[in-house]
Amino acid sequence: MRFILVIVALFALGMPALAQQAAPAAAPASASDADIDTLIKIIENDQSRAALIERLQQSASAEPAVPAEAPADLSIARQLAEYTRSVAEGASATFAAVGQVFSDLQQGFNGAANGDLNALRDIAIGVLLVGLGLFGSFLVLRLLVVWLQGMIAGRVANRAWYVRLLGAVGAAAIDGGSVVLAWAIGYVLALSVIGGNAGRMGINQSLLLNAFLVVEMSKLVVRAILVPRHTALRLLPVSDSNAAYWSFWLARVISLVGYTFMFVSPVIAANLSLGAASAVQALVMLTAVVIGIIIVLQNKLDVRHWLNELAQKREKDGLGQLFMLVGQFWHLVAIGYLLALLVVWFANPERALPFMIAATIQSLIAIVVGAVIVGFVGRFVGVGLRLPGDIKARLPLLEARLHAFVPRVMQVVRWVVIAGVVAAILQAWSLFDFLGWIGSEQGQQIAGSIVSAALIVLVCVVLYVVVASWVEYRLNTTVGKAPTPREKTLLNLFKNAFTIALVVFGLMLALAQIGVNIAPLLAGAGVIGLAIGFGAQKLVQDIITGIFIQFENVMNEGDVVEAAGKSGVVEKLTIRSVTIRDMTGTVHLIPFSSVDQVSNMVRGYSFYVAEFDVAYDSDIEAVKQVLRDAFVVAMQSEHRDMVIDDLDLQGLVSLTGGAMKVRARIKTMAGKQWGIGRLYSETVKRMLAERDIRSPSQIVTYRTVDRPQILPPLDDEAATQP
Template sequence: MPSCAALRRLLAPLFLIIAVAGLTAAPPAGAQSVSGEAGSAASADPSPALTNLIEVLRDEAAREALIAELEALTPPEAAPDSAVLDVEQTLARRLADASALLVEETLSTARTVWRDLLGFGRIGETLSAEKLDAISEAWLPLLSTILSTVGLLWLLSRLASGVLARADSTPGGDTLRETLLAVARNAVLDAVVLGLAYAAGYVLAYSVFGSSGDILVEQSLYLNAFLVAGVVRLVLRAFVRPDRPEEAISHLSVPIQRVIYRRVKALSWLLVYGISVGVPLANAWLSLGAGRSVRVLAVTLAAMLALVSIRKVARLIEADGKAAAAQAPVDGSEAEQVVGAIGEASVQAATSAWNRIWPWLASIYVLAVWGVAVTRPRLMGEFVWGATLRTLVACALLVLAFRLLRHARRARAPLAGVVTRGLPALQSRLDVFAPAVVRLVALVLSVGAVALLVDAWTALDLGAWLSSATGAEILWRVASAALILALVVLTWAVVAAWIDQRLAQELDGPQVSARSRTLLALFRNAFTVAIFIFGLMIVLSQVGIDIAPLLAGAGVLGLAIGFGAQKLVQDIITGVFIQLENAINEGDVVTVAGITGAVEKLTIRSVGLRDMGGIYHIVPFSSVDTVSNFMRGFAYHVEVVGIAYAADIETAKAAMQEAFERLRAIPEHGEVIVGDLEMQGVIALSESSVDLRARIRTQPGKQWGVGRAYTELVKTVFDERGVEIPFPHRKLLIEREAD
């Protein structure tokens, strides 16, 4: 499916950039906890708080930053009443005001960033003897904790990779189920490795590297950031895994997975450790201005790295798409090749357009998040982080939806072994609907992802809509309609599979009569039409469509069909009475409308016959005046033999009786012969022979085989007894005139 592959390539950059922006928008948990700890410590001891306030007021950069934050907290002035305005603002005026506001905000952001970055130049002024003592006391335990946890994580990861390489000789990825199982297994193993490394680091920090048997705040900050970064890496490896690409949810090429994995991991380290560890340490060891400078530097570097990664991934995806298009196989018929070429051209056009658009959209998104992180960091936790997290979930749903589309053509219904043994045909019946069900699930996931994405950025309050009466009613109607449709399909599949099993009985198993086979086939057809029609009506009624006009229209349509398609009505009525009278069953040999053959298919309006020449005939019942069935009760083989006029008739009759006895001695034929030979004697004195006739009564359907064998034996016995079978001839007598 080249279209699904192209769609996955379209989705890959969006996943990368949303992940990058999510990391940029993430409020540091460690920073929040440290702020809480600092606040409680300040409330317990007011002297350090006063000292910090004095230091902030003395530091020019920190003082300006504090003033900017206080001004941001000041409520805006009330807008003048519209009644006071002389004239309504024009569109051009509004555009000019918006442009001026944009320029002003951009310049303000640039000044803020520049001012915060210049704060690094005044770090030496904020260092005091007390802070130098705190730094000298904490840096060695902190560095030891960092080295020990990183080393343990690397060692345990190598051991886990070795375990996977030895335990899994055939890594999965051919089916979606195998891929998801592999992803779940790897996630559990990564979680165990991360948990062991985190626990070991915490134990070492507490017992070995701690101060006086207690863990330092700096060590706690790092360990929390280590855990967060490990979780980000765990989630990332579920979607992209360059070392084992077949075990990743997104089946991108290895170069693209490698770039995404390395860049997102670098971003996670920069943001998580920079904001969760660097900012609190700068606040505690240096000053609040230094912490603000560290935060601005971290988010700025992350934004720059994200922008560079966007361009890199865009180039790789474009090159990968061109290579895939060049290597796409061309097979099938000429019509299929034309259709495939049109579809491929459409996909290529959409891919080309998307490849030109998405880098700009992603760059704008990253710059907007960077601006919020720099100027209004409080909005990160309230709005941007929550929206970005839901966007990540939406991207994950889209990736899963495209994976489902990729495997839709090979989807099979997951049935238990006991079910398939009881109804073998059920698997094939449900497999017909499995691709459609998978595509429907993919569509639902895509719609849910789009709705979640819209709700994430406050364009739609999805929660409020779902909790409303209208939303709940629509959701219930759609869910109940889907459930009813699933029950209809499942019921039809079970009934059809049971009928197929009854119609496909082996010769050594319990036999099904021809009458039962005919009625079962007709019931299957009628049941299929009835259950899908009534099921569709119930589904339409469940989703809120009034089916009363449909029923009335169906009645009118039925009358119109009854008058306009009288032959069709005659076919059906005749077929009903033929079935009621048990005139024709599947497997019978019949003569209808002048055609003799074996009945292969029987519907409510026609019969399908295969004649002796192998030609298949479909005869509508409206053309049937008489049904001649060769398979009812018993049958006769009628043998007519011509002997010469000079042959003895009694000798010929005895020879025919002997041939019958020999025939009955053959087990294959003797079992199907019913009664003795019925000798009827001379029936005609033909031009060149005396015709004798005899009948052999057999089981229905066996008369042709018995007749062929009997004719052969009659010829053999006649030759043995010297009974002549004459050739057709004519004797000419020439009379002489009398002298």
């Protein structure tokens, strides 16, 4: 310790001397001996030693002057040169590491040949005894576990899913108990039999027991998921053959890699050489990668067909196209990954391999969690959208409207989950620091903008559903007060106008949140509106006329009107046009610019005007009495509630060339005049016939006229004869 302090002190004291330009080139030997003696005295004294240590600490804490850095060369050529140099250095380091591994393998086998085989034999005997007890007890317990799991499977077969889930959990718990019990038996055997009276065991037996616990617990997870022996306990939609296949190969690979790295390799490294342990590890890793490549090639077509079936079920949408693309090239990606795993392990097994395995596990967890979320949301949305009966009675279209949003919502949820899975995979492989980016100011700003825009869109959708449901409730004739025709017209117009305004303003606000400058859009919309105003004057006229028609309340949906020469029932009113269905069922779409007059036949009240022609020789009073008696008969029918006044008998109203015209009017509710009018006309016609009151008939009189006899012309000879 004293020698080290002396060297450090000399170095510290010599630093100022090195900094001086006029320092002497050399010192005599006697001066050096004197300095050493003085330094020894300083170190032996507690106060001087403390002062020296404090001075050394101050010198060490002083930051050296940093030379000014040259300005960075940001040219493309310099950046390309830096990148290629780093790639070359990395490749050189990788090949050097691989060469060093093979060199270690050769040295390891050479060292194993020269090792203490007697000591290795003694260790092998102890480990063999513990292994026989450990694996023998585990084999017996496995037979008991398989029997118990068979009983559980028989009880939960064809039961509800939650009963099968409880059975699977119970079976896994029994399996895990057998592993722990066998591990405990092995420890007891190692302590009592191998350790003797001292109750101690060797490190090799402990390595074997710990490797057994980790490996068998890992295999337990595989058995609990795939359940190759009992179909009733298997919750995944996997066939028996596939479950047995994957369970077999995964168990073999886990056993091979686990026991090698946790037991065989440490024992060889401790008793033979590190080179031999590295050789065994390299051989096992190569074997595991070869097994993985064989498994990938065996299942290439099966996985491709499965992904193609998923794409066909999704009707080859965006996600379906992705499935088909993955199905074409998944085996190449998997083989490349396995080879990269082997190369990385050769290059840097201490750091690169754990990182790659951890990143792989995190990626698989992200994919599984994403698939579970998408499946759960899809099942919840598809099954859970069932409205109560009273709500369906009040809002019959609400459930259908909500179901219409399900495909769009599911599409958005799927892409959001896919984006999250991709971000998690990039984070796991350190390709993109998503957490660091989201924690930065820029990331928070972008994420906040996206979330704000999504919330605006969500609020707009909710507002649309609320307003549309309220309009539907107000128009529902089975609940509450029946809407008037005016309410029907205005509510439909309000829903259409509100939808257009909501889409426009929602889109503008969402674009503003994601950073789009909407001022040019507003200005462009104004210019486009002005151009449309000049170029589509008819459209502007339609809209202006429609606004005034709505303000004046001339017609509403359900009214019988005549407009632009067409008469019929108003089926639809917009701000630009009216849709009329006439008596023949023909639908007429009439723009308001073509409407110069509207005749509404059902506003307030209506009259049925009945006019009849009778012969001249008919008794007028008898005809009037027929009109009165027919009204009495009509008032005894189901139409009597539609009549709001007595018969307006106007009597003789005109005389024509061959008939007398009599008229009567029946005042009814608006639009109810045709039913009772038809009945009244039929009754009048029957009564006129019964009372021998004739209708006028057209009489045609023919008159004969004497015509002079026309003789043929005489010729000249006949004309000269007397």
